[in-house]
Amino acid sequence: MNMKKLALTSAVVLTAAVSSVSVNAADTVRIATEGAWAPFNYIDDSGKPQGFDVDIAWALCEKMEADCKVVTQDWDGLIPGLKVRKFDAIIASMSITEERLRQVDFTNKYYSGGLRFLAPKGKEFNLEELDGKVIGAQRATLAAQYLEDNFMGKSDLKFYDTQDSVYLDLISGRLDIVLSDELPTYDWLKTSGNGDKFEFKGKSFKKEDEIGIAVRKGDDLKEKFNKALDEIMEDGTYQKINAKYFPFSIY
Amino acid sequence: MELDFSVVIEYFPRLLTGTWMTIKLVLLSIVLGALVALPIALARISKNWLISGVPFAFIFFFRGTPLLVQIFLVYYGASQFEAVRESFMWPILREPFWCAIIAFTLNTSAYTAEIFRGAIQAIPEGEVEACKVIGMTKAQMYRRILLPRAFGIVLPAYGNEIILMLKASALASTITLLDLTGMARTIIARTYTPIEIFLAAGGIYLVISILVIYIFRQVEKRQNRYLGTLSIKVPDKG
Numbered sequence: 001m002n003m004k005k006l007a008l009t010s011a012v013v014l015t016a017a018v019s020s021v022s023v024n025a026a027d028t029v030r031i032a033t034e035g036a037w038a039p040f041n042y043i044d045d046s047g048k049p050q051g052f053d054v055d056i057a058w059a060l061c062e063k064m065e066a067d068c069k070v071v072t073q074d075w076d077g078l079i080p081g082l083k084v085r086k087f088d089a090i091i092a093s094m095s096i097t098e099e100r101l102r103q104v105d106f107t108n109k110y111y112s113g114g115l116r117f118l119a120p121k122g123k124e125f126n127l128e129e130l131d132g133k134v135i136g137a138q139r140a141t142l143a144a145q146y147l148e149d150n151f152m153g154k155s156d157l158k159f160y161d162t163q164d165s166v167y168l169d170l171i172s173g174r175l176d177i178v179l180s181d182e183l184p185t186y187d188w189l190k191t192s193g194n195g196d197k198f199e200f201k202g203k204s205f206k207k208e209d210e211i212g213i214a215v216r217k218g219d220d221l222k223e224k225f226n227k228a229l230d231e232i233m234e235d236g237t238y239q240k241i242n243a244k245y246f247p248f249s250i251y
Numbered sequence: 252m253e254l255d256f257s258v259v260i261e262y263f264p265r266l267l268t269g270t271w272m273t274i275k276l277v278l279l280s281i282v283l284g285a286l287v288a289l290p291i292a293l294a295r296i297s298k299n300w301l302i303s304g305v306p307f308a309f310i311f312f313f314r315g316t317p318l319l320v321q322i323f324l325v326y327y328g329a330s331q332f333e334a335v336r337e338s339f340m341w342p343i344l345r346e347p348f349w350c351a352i353i354a355f356t357l358n359t360s361a362y363t364a365e366i367f368r369g370a371i372q373a374i375p376e377g378e379v380e381a382c383k384v385i386g387m388t389k390a391q392m393y394r395r396i397l398l399p400r401a402f403g404i405v406l407p408a409y410g411n412e413i414i415l416m417l418k419a420s421a422l423a424s425t426i427t428l429l430d431l432t433g434m435a436r437t438i439i440a441r442t443y444t445p446i447e448i449f450l451a452a453g454g455i456y457l458v459i460s461i462l463v464i465y466i467f468r469q470v471e472k473r474q475n476r477y478l479g480t481l482s483i484k485v486p487d488k489g
């Protein structure tokens with residue numbers, strides 16, 4: 001089923017504004033994002049991918065003077081899709097982990113993440129010991145992996161295809177508590193109208209979590225992206241994009 | 252790109268756990284689906300629109316919409332309403348397993364009802380007339396003649412429906428159930444070996460399908476014994 005989905009989504013290729021410099025079609029850099037991780041990447045009303053990741057992608061393309069396409073792909077098909085050349089880079093808020101480094105190369109970080117628990121207001125948890133609790137997370141994320149490593153067999157773990165489904169089941173009460181990345185959840189609490197019922201529990205952790213751009217192993221795109229990253233950090237483009245989404249630096 | 256099948260061996264026990272979940276889902280929804288389908292099929296045959304109207308709408312809806320949509324409606328849709336969450340149904344509806352069973356049962360019962368209806372209507376008119384001539388009541392006719400006859404006719408199509416259900420059960424993975432597909436996807440999330448793990452999962456589905464086909468062939472042979480072995484006689488020349 002996944003391969004079918006993969007083929008389908010890559011067929012729905014979403015093109016957007018092209019940088020002024022024209023290059024050969026062969027030089028087109030196809031960048032994949034998920035489109036379900038607001039405010040980092042999401043699909044707007046007109047069906048185009050938007051968000052922090054997408055803005056960064058366009059800014060980098062401009063510096064690289066490359067012809068870019070941004071496509072969307074379900075989360076757990078991103079790395080498989082990159083490996084079989086459905087696209088050339090993943091800018092989808094992907095954490096740099098050892099497991100992933102065995103499959104792909106990563107550029108330098110373009111922001112830092114961190115995990116944090118989320119639960120209904122007024123409920124107290126001992127976050128060290130969530131025995132018997134139903135904990136939710138998105139499948140194939142750092143949060144899911146952390147839960148598998150620390151709570152497997154003790155708590156009831158539920159993994160979802162998208163973060164939106166995780167929120168839905170937290171609201172419905174099927175989940176006691178959720179583990180997710182702090183920044184998108186910060187945005188969700190602020191913008192979804194659920195901030196009065198839910199709150200973060202405990203401090204954020206895994207702050208060493210660095211988010212990078214994934215490319216195929218040995219691809220020289222990595223160096224091009226790194227150079228462009230340095231450039232947008234220096235000329236203030238990055239800071240402008242950061243300020244558009246968060247009132248504090250997320251680098 | 253080279254394949255590494257050692258992950259299949261390493262994670263095989265977890266794939267089997269997923270297989271067991273898939274088998275539970277399919278068995279339960281097939282049995283419940285058949286029980287729901289029989290009255291629907293009988294009502295659907297009625298020439299009275301008051302009786303056949305509702306079954307018609309039911310079949311129309313469940314055959315005409317994607318199973319994925321039906322699962323989402325039961326799992327995410329129902330849970331949006333405070334009234335549902337506070338009702339006596341919630342202990343059942345909060346469980347993804349039962350949501351999947353409800354959606355699968357309704358879906359397969361719509362298809363099965365149509366299969367049953369077709370089988371009952373495929374019985375030669377002469378046999379129905381014979382029942383009437385002997386003086387059987389309608390209930391007797393169905394119980395003694397029509398339903399047992401329909402059972403023999405229904406088998407090939409019904410076996411097909413079970414195999415379709417087996418494959419459709421992969422959609423349970425979208426509502427957090429760790430069926431064979433869900434388990435495969437969870438393993439891949441860690442190992443990043445989609446080809447190896449999906450090949451293994453596909454192989455397991457294939458084995459289950461072969462079993463279903465074999466069982467149905469045996470039952471068919473038994474049920475339709477009276478038909479004898481099919482033989483074509485070639486007339487001698489001359």
